[in-house]
Amino acid sequence: MPCPAPPAGRHKLRGARRALVPARPAGPVTVARRVSGRGSIMVAKQKIHVGMIHASKTVTVTGDSDHFTITDGEEAIAVVPRTTAREINRYKAYATQRSRSGEQHFGPRR
Numbered sequence: 001m002p003c004p005a006p007p008a009g010r011h012k013l014r015g016a017r018r019a020l021v022p023a024r025p026a027g028p029v030t031v032a033r034r035v036s037g038r039g040s041i042m043v044a045k046q047k048i049h050v051g052m053i054h055a056s057k058t059v060t061v062t063g064d065s066d067h068f069t070i071t072d073g074e075e076a077i078a079v080v081p082r083t084t085a086r087e088i089n090r091y092k093a094y095a096t097q098r099s100r101s102g103e104q105h106f107g108p109r110r
Contacts, residue, residue: 032092
């Protein structure tokens with residue numbers, strides 16, 4: 001939407017500032033998620049149960065305006081209706097890291 005104020009008068013606007021968030025992409029957003037040990041992932045604050053058979057795998061999630069499509073390679077796992085209107089803001093999935101001693105590291109030690 002174009003700005004209704006002319007360019008010469010924009011500096012006189014009180015409290016005006018530039019937009020901080022870029023526009024949302026027009027098409028579907030594709031992200032990668034790592035399935036938890038219990039068989040679930042979270043996309044846009046929506047928890048999706050993929051299945052225990054896919055635990056610890058990295059899956060691809062395509063988020064459309066009304067549903068999520070989850071795929072593992074070329075195989076479609078599920079199509080889930082979208083229940084949230086939140087934006088997807090994390091795009092990569094990270095697997096666990098192995099230490100030099102061969103033990104898996106799942107996060108900070110408590």
